Amino acid sequence: ESGALDQARRMLNRGLAPVDVAHLLESTPPKEREILWGLLDPELHGDVLQYLGDDVQLEFLNRMDAEQLLTATEGLDVDDLADLLQQLPNTVIQEVLQSMEAQERQRVEAVLSYPEDTAGGLMNPDAITIRPDITLDVVLRYLRRHERLPDATDTLLVVTRRDELIGILSINRLLVSDVSVLVREVMQTDFHAIQATASDSDVATLFQKHDLISAPVVGIDGKLLGRITIDDVVDVIREDAEHQVMSMAGLDEDEDTFAPALRTSRRRAVWLGINLIAATIVSIAIGFFEDTIQQIAALAVLMPIVSSMGGIAGSQTLTVLIRGIALGHVSGANVRWLLIRELLVGMTNGLIWAVVVGAMSVFRFDDIRLGEIIAMAMVINLTVATLAGTLIPVMLKKFKIDPALSGGVLLTTITDVVGFVAFLGLATAFYL
Amino acid sequence: ESGALDQARRMLNRGLAPVDVAHLLESTPPKEREILWGLLDPELHGDVLQYLGDDVQLEFLNRMDAEQLLTATEGLDVDDLADLLQQLPNTVIQEVLQSMEAQERQRVEAVLSYPEDTAGGLMNPDAITIRPDITLDVVLRYLRRHERLPDATDTLLVVTRRDELIGILSINRLLVSDVSVLVREVMQTDFHAIQATASDSDVATLFQKHDLISAPVVGIDGKLLGRITIDDVVDVIREDAEHQVMSMAGLDEDEDTFAPALRTSRRRAVWLGINLIAATIVSIAIGFFEDTIQQIAALAVLMPIVSSMGGIAGSQTLTVLIRGIALGHVSGANVRWLLIRELLVGMTNGLIWAVVVGAMSVFRFDDIRLGEIIAMAMVINLTVATLAGTLIPVMLKKFKIDPALSGGVLLTTITDVVGFVAFLGLATAFYL
Numbered sequence: 001e002s003g004a005l006d007q008a009r010r011m012l013n014r015g016l017a018p019v020d021v022a023h024l025l026e027s028t029p030p031k032e033r034e035i036l037w038g039l040l041d042p043e044l045h046g047d048v049l050q051y052l053g054d055d056v057q058l059e060f061l062n063r064m065d066a067e068q069l070l071t072a073t074e075g076l077d078v079d080d081l082a083d084l085l086q087q088l089p090n091t092v093i094q095e096v097l098q099s100m101e102a103q104e105r106q107r108v109e110a111v112l113s114y115p116e117d118t119a120g121g122l123m124n125p126d127a128i129t130i131r132p133d134i135t136l137d138v139v140l141r142y143l144r145r146h147e148r149l150p151d152a153t154d155t156l157l158v159v160t161r162r163d164e165l166i167g168i169l170s171i172n173r174l175l176v177s178d179v180s181v182l183v184r185e186v187m188q189t190d191f192h193a194i195q196a197t198a199s200d201s202d203v204a205t206l207f208q209k210h211d212l213i214s215a216p217v218v219g220i221d222g223k224l225l226g227r228i229t230i231d232d233v234v235d236v237i238r239e240d241a242e243h244q245v246m247s248m249a250g251l252d253e254d255e256d257t258f259a260p261a262l263r264t265s266r267r268r269a270v271w272l273g274i275n276l277i278a279a280t281i282v283s284i285a286i287g288f289f290e291d292t293i294q295q296i297a298a299l300a301v302l303m304p305i306v307s308s309m310g311g312i313a314g315s316q317t318l319t320v321l322i323r324g325i326a327l328g329h330v331s332g333a334n335v336r337w338l339l340i341r342e343l344l345v346g347m348t349n350g351l352i353w354a355v356v357v358g359a360m361s362v363f364r365f366d367d368i369r370l371g372e373i374i375a376m377a378m379v380i381n382l383t384v385a386t387l388a389g390t391l392i393p394v395m396l397k398k399f400k401i402d403p404a405l406s407g408g409v410l411l412t413t414i415t416d417v418v419g420f421v422a423f424l425g426l427a428t429a430f431y432l
Numbered sequence: 433e434s435g436a437l438d439q440a441r442r443m444l445n446r447g448l449a450p451v452d453v454a455h456l457l458e459s460t461p462p463k464e465r466e467i468l469w470g471l472l473d474p475e476l477h478g479d480v481l482q483y484l485g486d487d488v489q490l491e492f493l494n495r496m497d498a499e500q501l502l503t504a505t506e507g508l509d510v511d512d513l514a515d516l517l518q519q520l521p522n523t524v525i526q527e528v529l530q531s532m533e534a535q536e537r538q539r540v541e542a543v544l545s546y547p548e549d550t551a552g553g554l555m556n557p558d559a560i561t562i563r564p565d566i567t568l569d570v571v572l573r574y575l576r577r578h579e580r581l582p583d584a585t586d587t588l589l590v591v592t593r594r595d596e597l598i599g600i601l602s603i604n605r606l607l608v609s610d611v612s613v614l615v616r617e618v619m620q621t622d623f624h625a626i627q628a629t630a631s632d633s634d635v636a637t638l639f640q641k642h643d644l645i646s647a648p649v650v651g652i653d654g655k656l657l658g659r660i661t662i663d664d665v666v667d668v669i670r671e672d673a674e675h676q677v678m679s680m681a682g683l684d685e686d687e688d689t690f691a692p693a694l695r696t697s698r699r700r701a702v703w704l705g706i707n708l709i710a711a712t713i714v715s716i717a718i719g720f721f722e723d724t725i726q727q728i729a730a731l732a733v734l735m736p737i738v739s740s741m742g743g744i745a746g747s748q749t750l751t752v753l754i755r756g757i758a759l760g761h762v763s764g765a766n767v768r769w770l771l772i773r774e775l776l777v778g779m780t781n782g783l784i785w786a787v788v789v790g791a792m793s794v795f796r797f798d799d800i801r802l803g804e805i806i807a808m809a810m811v812i813n814l815t816v817a818t819l820a821g822t823l824i825p826v827m828l829k830k831f832k833i834d835p836a837l838s839g840g841v842l843l844t845t846i847t848d849v850v851g852f853v854a855f856l857g858l859a860t861a862f863y864l
Binding site: 017019020023026027028029140143144146147148149151152153154171172173175176177207208209210211213230231233234235237238241242244245246248249250251255257258260261262264265268269271272273275276278279280282283286287290291293294297298299300301302303304305307308309312313315316318319320322323324327328329330331334337338341344345348349352353356357360364412416420 | 449451452455458459460461572575576578579580581583584585586603604605607608609639640641642643645662663665666667669670673674676677678680681682683687689690692693694696697700701703704705707708710711712714715718719722723725726729730731732733734735736737739740741744745747748750751752754755756759760761762763766769770773776777780781784785788789792796844848852
């Protein structure tokens with residue numbers, strides 16, 4: 001047994017890269033995870049922590065004191081360190097900051113002063129800056145004085161004496177240009193400078209559009225604050241995507257896959273409660289037709305088909321619209337076109353499947369009127385569904401509500417109510 | 433009118449970057465899109481085409497002949513060109529290839545020989561290669577002979593005389609090292625070489641794990657074939673994420689937001705048909721209890737609550753599992769733990785919401801037995817839902833079926849059937 005533990009310890013501390021250790025911890029249920037963490041050398045804690053999802057990260061951070069945190073985070077990049085600190089209570093952050101050297105503290109505080117989801121929160125103050133009036137030869141000699149360059153250094157940032165960013169010099173251009181020319185003569189002046197207050201999604205869009213590897217971040221005064229590198233942008237892109245998928249089920253994208261049962265139950269209960277409100281509204285709508293159902297029970301047998309087909313048609317439209325909004329394809333000018341398109345799609349598919357479902361119902365219950373009624377209800381519900389699928393995300397967006405989170409519940413509530421009321425209402429009108 | 437067109441033409445051809453023109457085209461309904469495309473200079477077609485989604489890209493590609501294609505694609509990177517060609521019928525590909533210069537044709541054919549979703553399909557043969565036995569000074573002079581270096585060149589690839597990749601030299605190391613040393617002495621030999629047959633998702637994982645900017649691609653014989661750059665990997669990450677969201681609604685991630693109504697209806701109809709089969713199964717299950725419903729219509733009023741809460745609970749579990757599988761957290765070893773956790777979560781939330789729904793039902797219909805029956809059905813359905821949500825993606829994965837596409841339909845069919853049968857079955861047993 002102790003031999004196996006020794007082997008695990010060796011693997012964790014020497015065999016695996018920190019990113020792989022983090023992945024292993026995230027793939028392990030709580031008890032085993034505890035054991036693995038205990039086997040890990042404390043000086044590796046910080047390296048591993050930075051690769052963990054927020055939920056698991058917090059689990060370990062919460063039981064470290066300021067001194068342990070300081071040991072663990074030594075040698076981390078400033079942006080990664082700031083990410084970790086942002087998770088902690090203010091008092092602990094202050095304690096850790098107090099025990100840092102003045103220069104390092106200032107750099108970390110600069111990043112911490114911006115929210116995590118802004119360019120300022122993503123940036124790293126590790127940029128290499130140069131002056132415009134030196135030759136490339138001097139630049140090359142200056143670089144050679146470094147032990148190593150920061151990761152993803154594809155450009156040098158050209159600043160004035162007062163730290164104002166006036167240009168960038170790509171390393172590639174530095175390597176192919178004549179060494180006797182001045183920086184000013186070869187630097188690019190039409191570069192992408194990111195405002196520190198820009199949102200991380202806007203940063204991601206900019207990087208994707210222009211295939212950037214790094215970009216400088218400036219304050220409102222045009223002074224250089226730091227730079228953002230593609231590896232952090234990739235994390236933003238991945239998290240944004242996960243956010244959409246997870247929030248459609250009312251979940252958090254940082255959720256630990258192996259969270260304990262009690263915590264999981266508590267977190268999921270809220271979403272179930274919200275959906276119970278929706279289901280109750282639907283049930284109340286059906287309640288108005290209790291007498292009709294009492295007389296024709298076949299209605300209760302068929303009614304889930306109408307609501308379910310409406311839900312599917314609506315969620316297809318909703319998904320296309322949410323993506324279109326996220327990609328910036330959908331704007332006020334073309335919503336009208338989309339609305340008409342979806343109206344046509346809803347009616348077309350409504351008619352096609354109305355015929356199928358109507359025929360099936362006539363065959364099953366030997367009742368032509370029932371077939372006509374369900375067919376009409378299908379056309380109504382699929383048309384309303386596609387219209388609702390178009391308008392819900394557009395309106396939610398206008399009120400700055402996340403359509404991925406609340407769009408689905410709103411939509412199915414509408415398609416359920418409309419589906420049941422159309423079907424049962426038509427039945428009440430034509431049968432009784 | 434003609435003044436406005438002239439202005440639009442100027443903006444398209446000189447004011448906007450090709451990536452922005454592509455975005456504009458994708459944000460425009462068909463007719464206006466047609467007009468904009470007509471205003472675009474033919475030599476810009478290729479630049480713009482490479483930034484379009486597959487669906488819109490194909491729309492324009494389909495009406496170009498081989499000669500137009502050749503003009504349009506002049507100057508494109510080999511990997512981008514191969515991406516475009518892959519969309520076309522084989523005869524057209526051959527025609528375009530025939531009219532290329534021999535060397536360019538060979539390079540494009542090499543990329544085309546690998547499927548689009550592999551490392552070989554992503555790679556670009558534009559790597560800068562050097563020999564191990566030259567000094568860094570010679571390397572620097574060699575680089576200076578280039579007009580420009582390929583984008584995202586963060587490493588030089590060290591190869592033998594027979595093109596076998598034996599090391600990489602990062603530009604950063606080149607810049608800080610003594611120029612008199614040999615490449616062999618400073619090159620890295622523990623680099624990440626990607627097999628040409630590796631899947632694009634594996635490539636994306638590797639880039640994310642190790643914060644890579646570019647990585648070499650080799651054949652089975654260890655010979656260098658090309659390199660993959662982070663900008664193409666970012667596209668893979670984004671497309672993988674979009675695939676998950678879109679396929680949950682039975683849609684394709686390449687779908688044009690502004691596809692015409694008829695094409696949209698046809699594409700969506702298939703998914704509606706599959707869901708109709710599921711809804712029919714559910715309806716047949718309810719049909720067994722027609723007599724019970726005839727006697728107690730309140731059952732029909734309440735039954736959607738049971739099925740809908742089960743569907744929500746199940747889809748929460750399904751979402752967590754699909755993500756866990758995609759991230760590589762879930763494996764055979766820990767599925768058992770997850771199954772037990774989800775069983776506990778399902779029972780806990782089942783009990784909590786059973787009490788609430790039971791009480792609401794007693795209050796609404798003044799019938800204690802009805803409350804007991806719906807509470808029992810809730811516990812059963814939420815427990816089954818979380819178990820199904822765990823097992824469905826694990827099993828689908830085993831059979832190599834995409835869980836994001838078919839998981840949802842399978843799950844709601846199960847939660848609907850179990851929910852209705854449990855509720856109506858218990859009512860039949862205890863009431864009649």
